[in-house]
Amino acid sequence: MAHPVSRLRRGLTAATASGLLMAGAACSGTAADAGTVRVGLLVSLSGTYTTVGEDMQRGFTLYLDSHHGKLGGRKVDLVVADEGDGPATAVPAAQKLLERDRVVALTGLVGGATVDKVQTLTTERKIPLVGANARPAFAPVAGKPRDLTYTWHTSYNSDEPGIAIAEYVKSQVDDGEVYAIGPDYQGGYDELRGFTDTFTKLGGKLANPGGRTLFTPFPATENFLPYLNKAAETKPKAVYTFYAGASAVAFVKQYAQSDLKDVPLYAAGFLTEGSVLNAQGPAATGIRNVLNYSPTLANPANQKFVAAWSAAGHPGQPTTFAMASYDAAAVLDRALAAVDGDVTGDKLNNAIGQVGRIVSPRGDWQFHPTEHRPVQRWYLREVKTDGPVLSNVLVQDLTTLPAS
Known part of the structure; x- marks a missing residue:
């Protein structure tokens, strides 16, 4: 449902979230707890695509909750913000996540136009964007191909x-x-x-x-x-x-x-x-x-995913929106586990590039080496x-x- 961005913080433990905010923690979370990282989830929780955004939030938190609130063995402070219907609401929300909340990674994003604008912000700050829904065919900037070094997607290109x-x-x-x-x-x-x-x-x-x-x-x-x-x-x-x-x-x-x-x-x-x-x-x-997904796919990862979705009390069957967000959490889980010491944007981004094959409810997939999107079945x-x-x-x- 629609909520003000300021009310959308989901601290997995109230004490950890409060401590991080009071200390003004850096993106690695080291000011409060050396094992804590802050991740931003930006999805549509109001507007035309509310149902899509809600499913994406459910998918990410389903993975997180099934791993005891941790990714890569580190406690996660998940900060959730509302993308709304596009860049007009999404860009200010993304700026807050990057500048004030100082997240170590940003995930979610329902709309292609949002991705187009937000990936410029994450690239400037050298923070990995692990998108989990639409990804536009990025237009060149000043005649040059778009820099996708810090842009990854667990979903698809929109075409x-x-x-x-x-x-x-x-x-x-x-x-x-x-x-x-x-x-x-x-x-x-x-x-x-x-x-x-x-x-x-x-x-x-x-x-x-x-x-x-x-x-x-x-x-x-x-x-x-x-x-x-x-x-x-x-x-x-x-x-x-x-x-x-x-x-x-x-x-x-x-x-x-x-x-x-x-x-x-x-x-x-x-x-x-x-x-x-x-x-x-x-x-x-x-x-x-x-x-790229059907809840009737007969593979062990999907059977586990569908069962967990039902056990969590989520409505209906899991969707591609939930699945791609679940996989975004899986990617961050693998990548964070490979980072030694404090987590920086560069360290995490390099680790994402090395995650290899992801065992997924859609069937196994891996990132394309240059386009940073899944090579997957349709x-x-x-x-x-x-x-x-x-x-x-x-x-x-x-x-x-x-x-x-």
């Missing part, structure tokens, strides 16, 4: 879901045309570009006039019916989209009421991920989507009833990205 599913959609529509629609902000641009660029390179055709994706105003759009009914006039054989959070609920419910209701809908998996699926209800049935899922509930049921593997 990858569309890239991963494009060939499958092409095989389903044959020579038919696909209508592309998404939200008018950086994450929407990246998500839809990944699909449309790959789909058209494979010989696919877009039903959109002029071959241009339709972008709906974000976050203002609540009534999608005019856009959907207009899209139906192009007579597409399928529709591809990306929405998440509250927008995803409205889009799916209204799609089922629109003139497109009988046209197959394909999507980046965030459309039906987590609590939004419960809110969408039967309207979501049959939607095929792509993601899965096709379909919304079906799984026992008494709707679920994103695994259909098949699609591909591994980034491709070698």
